[in-house]
Amino acid sequence: MLNHLHDVSSIVHALDECFSLSITSKDGVILYVNDRFCELSKYDLEEIIGQKHSLFDSGLYPTDHFNSMWHLLKQGQVWQSELHNRAKDGTIYSINATVVPILDQNGCLVNFLSIDIDITDKHQTEKALKQAQKNEFQTTVKHLQNAVFKYRKNEAGHIILTMLEGKLAQKMGLSSNWPRESRLEDLVSKRTFSYAAGYLERGFAGEQVNFELTLLEFVLLVHLSPLFENGKVTEVIGTAIDITERKETERQVKKMAHYDDLTGLANRRQFQKKLTETLHHSAQSQESFAVMFLDLDRFKNINDTLGHNTGDLLLAKVALRLQKCIRRADIAARLGGDEYAILLPSITHEQAQLIAERIQKEISHFFLIENLDIFISTSIGISMYPQDGLEAETLIRNADAAMYFAKESGKNNYQFFTSDLHRDMSNKMMLEREMHRALEQGHFHLDYQPQIDIKTGQTIGVEALIRWNHPKIGPVSPADFIPLAEETGLIIPIGTWVLETACAQNKAWQESGLPPVCMSVNVSLRQFMQKHFAEQIEQILQRTGLSPKWLDVEITESMTADVAHAEQVLNRLRDIGVHVSIDDFGTGYSSLSYLSRFPITKLKIDQSFVQDLTEHHQAIVKTIIDLAQNLNLKVIAEGVETEEQARLLRALNCTEAQGYLYAEPLSSENIKKRLSGL
Numbered sequence: 001m002l003n004h005l006h007d008v009s010s011i012v013h014a015l016d017e018c019f020s021l022s023i024t025s026k027d028g029v030i031l032y033v034n035d036r037f038c039e040l041s042k043y044d045l046e047e048i049i050g051q052k053h054s055l056f057d058s059g060l061y062p063t064d065h066f067n068s069m070w071h072l073l074k075q076g077q078v079w080q081s082e083l084h085n086r087a088k089d090g091t092i093y094s095i096n097a098t099v100v101p102i103l104d105q106n107g108c109l110v111n112f113l114s115i116d117i118d119i120t121d122k123h124q125t126e127k128a129l130k131q132a133q134k135n136e137f138q139t140t141v142k143h144l145q146n147a148v149f150k151y152r153k154n155e156a157g158h159i160i161l162t163m164l165e166g167k168l169a170q171k172m173g174l175s176s177n178w179p180r181e182s183r184l185e186d187l188v189s190k191r192t193f194s195y196a197a198g199y200l201e202r203g204f205a206g207e208q209v210n211f212e213l214t215l216l217e218f219v220l221l222v223h224l225s226p227l228f229e230n231g232k233v234t235e236v237i238g239t240a241i242d243i244t245e246r247k248e249t250e251r252q253v254k255k256m257a258h259y260d261d262l263t264g265l266a267n268r269r270q271f272q273k274k275l276t277e278t279l280h281h282s283a284q285s286q287e288s289f290a291v292m293f294l295d296l297d298r299f300k301n302i303n304d305t306l307g308h309n310t311g312d313l314l315l316a317k318v319a320l321r322l323q324k325c326i327r328r329a330d331i332a333a334r335l336g337g338d339e340y341a342i343l344l345p346s347i348t349h350e351q352a353q354l355i356a357e358r359i360q361k362e363i364s365h366f367f368l369i370e371n372l373d374i375f376i377s378t379s380i381g382i383s384m385y386p387q388d389g390l391e392a393e394t395l396i397r398n399a400d401a402a403m404y405f406a407k408e409s410g411k412n413n414y415q416f417f418t419s420d421l422h423r424d425m426s427n428k429m430m431l432e433r434e435m436h437r438a439l440e441q442g443h444f445h446l447d448y449q450p451q452i453d454i455k456t457g458q459t460i461g462v463e464a465l466i467r468w469n470h471p472k473i474g475p476v477s478p479a480d481f482i483p484l485a486e487e488t489g490l491i492i493p494i495g496t497w498v499l500e501t502a503c504a505q506n507k508a509w510q511e512s513g514l515p516p517v518c519m520s521v522n523v524s525l526r527q528f529m530q531k532h533f534a535e536q537i538e539q540i541l542q543r544t545g546l547s548p549k550w551l552d553v554e555i556t557e558s559m560t561a562d563v564a565h566a567e568q569v570l571n572r573l574r575d576i577g578v579h580v581s582i583d584d585f586g587t588g589y590s591s592l593s594y595l596s597r598f599p600i601t602k603l604k605i606d607q608s609f610v611q612d613l614t615e616h617h618q619a620i621v622k623t624i625i626d627l628a629q630n631l632n633l634k635v636i637a638e639g640v641e642t643e644e645q646a647r648l649l650r651a652l653n654c655t656e657a658q659g660y661l662y663a664e665p666l667s668s669e670n671i672k673k674r675l676s677g678l
Contacts, residue, residue: 019246020095020116023102026074026109028052040095040118042088056085058092069099073112076101076269078254082119082210094120096221098246100253105336107269113253117246121145122223125239147172147220147240151184151200159184159200162235168242172216188215199224203236212243219247260334262312263319271333271341275392278345282385289385290352292342293399294322294359297377297411299338306372313369314376325358341399349384349416356380356414364412377412379403388417401425428484434470435481435490439497444468446501447665450674451520451636451658454650459674461518461552463658464502465665466494486524495527499537503544503551505668510550514675520552522583528559534572541576548577552601556583560598567598574599581636585624596631603628605654607639613648622652629653 020040023032033048041048041056048055069079079099084092095116102111125146147168154160161184164174184200185193192215199211203224213220220240226233258270266274275291282289296318303311315338322332322340331343344352359380366373381403389395398417405424406415415421438444444466451461468476485491499521506519527533541548553573560566560582573580579601605624609617621637628635637649640659649657666674 019249020118022053022114022116024053024112024114026111031111037116040087040093040116041085042091047088056087058084058086060084060092073099073101074109076103076107076109078250093118094123096243096246098250100250100257103257103269105268107272115246115249115253117241117243119221119241122239122241146242147174149238149240150235151238152235153204154183159197159204161187168240171242172218174216200236203238204233206233212247213240217244218242219244260319263316263334265319265322265340266331266333268333268335271331271335271343272392272396274331274343275395278343279385279390279392282345283390287346288348288387290344290347290349291383291385291395291399292344292352292356293381293396293403294340294342294378295403295407296338297379297407299376302374302376306374310369310372310374314367314374317367317369318363318376318378321362322359325355325362327355330355341396352382352384353414353416356382360412360414379406379411380414381406381417382414383417398422431476431481431484432488432490434473435485435488435494438468438470439490439493443470444494444497446498446505447667448505448671449658449665450663450671451518451656452662454646454655454657457662459517460656461520462671463520463522463554464498464505466498467665486526489526491524491526492530495524496536496540499523500540500544503540503546506550507544507546509668509672509675510546512672514672516550517675518550518552518579519546520554520581522554525556525559528555528569529562529565534569534576537573537578538576541578549579552579552581554581554583554604557585560595570598570600600631600633602634602636602656605635605637607637607659610637610639610645610649610659611641613645618648618652621649621654625653 020037021032021034022030022037024030030048030051030053033045038045038048043055069081072079078101079097081097082094083097084094087093096119098115100113100115101109102113104110125148145167147164147166149161149165149169150163151159151161161182179187185197188196192213196211196213199209199222203209203226206226206228207224208226209222209224211222213222219242221243222238222240224236224238227235227237258267258273259265260267278289281287299311299314302314315334318340319332319334322342326332326342326344329345333341333343335341342355344355347355360378363376363378366375368374381399381401383389383395383398383402385395388398402415402417402421405421406413409415445468447465447467448462449465450459451463452458453460466478466482468478468481470476482491485494502519502521506517510516523533530536537551537553541551570580580599581602581604582600583604584606585603603624605621609621609624613621625635627633634656635654636656636658637654638658640646640649640657640661642661645659646657646661663674
């Protein structure tokens with residue numbers, strides 16, 4: 001909640017001197033008031049915070065008076081009204097209140113900001129006017145803070161200004177030089193008179209009237225009060241107060257509610273509003289339009305290496321280039337972070353494609369920021385109305401899906417949403433749901449591939465491999481569900497289950513009297529980057545009772561890119577007593593200087609080098625084996641399928657291997673038979 005209060009702090013600071021301010025939770029509890037609020041209500045700050053606005057109830061309104069206010073505010077609309085409140089000492093004070101809903105980046109209601117202007121003087125003025133109508137009227141109104149005027153109609157039906165006094169009139173330069181008994185239409189512009197005439201006529205018809213009027217760069221709140229004689233209106237008295245500053249503040253608040261502060265583009269709420277309007281128009285006109293989602297490629301690298309200030313400057317400059325690339329009627333928005341959206345009304349597929357190409361070309365040019373040339377690209381997804389959706393949510397979701405497909409297709413490209421993409425997305429959603437069920441209902445199981453001492457043929461370890469046999473679909477390949485588990489974050493609970501199951505199984509084999517072997521378990525990048533990853537492994541070992549020396553955690557080279565984190569985790573695993581291998585070694589990138597610092601137990605030669613042992617690949621394998629020996633590391637080759645491969649590996653002094661030549665992945669029962677020599 002405090003973060004959301006901080007979001008409006010700049011407005012509160014700007015208004016603090018001029019207006020009575022309060023911030024209220026969506027449940028109506030007062031979270032903040034300024035000194036002016038306390039001054040008007042005559043309550044101390046600690047008496048107000050935590051209360052509701054009923055504390056100031058004047059008793060002048062029925063109990064359901066504010067129902068319509070809450071209804072409008074909870075729909076995200078601004079509410080304005082005059083209110084009469086009761087101060088702590090029992091006196092009544094009057095305010096003109098503007099209440100603005102404050103929404104977060106996702107469009108969810110968080111707080112209400114009330115900007116109040118004290119109009120007690122206005123009501124006192126009206127009271128004073130009535131008292132002074134017949135005596136000392138002119139003298140009285142000259143000293144009032146507001147502008148006070150009277151008008152009547154002449155025999156020809158023209159509105160005649162008969163008086164204009166007050167300090168506001170003096171401030172506007174009106175009170176000293178206007179010709180008496182003048183026709184109002186001769187004193188103001190035709191446009192101003194045309195706007196005000198209807199309200200003035202209503203006043204002369206006997207109504208109490210309130211309206212806003214812009215005059216000479218001032219914004220005025222005008223109140224008209226008719227004077228009756230024998231039941232007939234003879235004159236109308238008007239008062240005007242200066243609300244110029246408040247209107248400017250309201251404009252800024254509304255801008256903040258609809259536009260992104262960093263880039264000046266529309267925000268998510270405004271974008272969705274314009275999209276809804278375009279949908280309604282296009283449904284009637286039968287015109288197609290496009291929704292475009294953009295995400296900057298590798299923007300996180302810029303924030304991490306150059307700092308968030310540089311990142312913010314880049315986001316603002318990207319926004320300027322986007323506006324150069326689109327048409328005047330198009331709406332560009334920043335949805336948050338480095339995500340942008342563009343609404344392209346009345347456009348064809350081909351025209352949308354041209355704009356996407358123009359954006360990619362424009363973004364690809366370097367950005368000069370603080371004397372640095374920064375290069376970045378963007379991935380774009382596009383959905384078209386009506387073929388890709390008839391509702392705003394569907395079009396947004398499909399454009400977003402197309403954008404992610406563009407990223408998966410190598411980034412720096414654009415993709416239109418297609419039926420194939422929809423099918424792939426549906427399959428992914430189905431697979432994600434089924435993975436949740438598989439975890440809950442125990443549909444996953446582990447197979448174990450033996451790891452062999454090449455010289456003796458003895459089984460010295462096994463690698464745990466997750467398998468999924470869906471009760472309806474049948475076997476699901478790890479190549480299909482593991483990447484999706486990584487993408488969705490399900491890999492963390494799945495990886496925890498694999499570790500715990502593998503450790504428990506190894507302990508069970510040992511307790512049955514089998515010779516102990518090392519259990520190798522692959523962990524994902526997401527698992528490895530968890531803050532308490534090493535502690536989780538220690539807890540699993542304690543729960544299962546497996547000694548740490550019989551567990552080998554397999555990581556990839558990419559996990560060591562964050563050297564500080566990798567060193568911290570690997571040192572902790574070493575302290576626990578767990579072995580660590582680098583899987584698929586030779587296919588990624590490792591700094592040898594860092595590799596020598598990491599407490600690694602074993603290097604695992606990737607099967608791509610083993611399955612095609614050409615002269616070039618033999619040289620790579622030999623280099624890996626020599627490196628391992630120089631660092632006192634073990635080395636194992638995976639994917640060994642032929643006797644020729646095994647012979648060459650032995651010649652290169654490789655000591656361990658796994659692959660179909662020795663054994664395919666086996667069930668726990670078959671591993672038990674193998675270890676027992678059956």
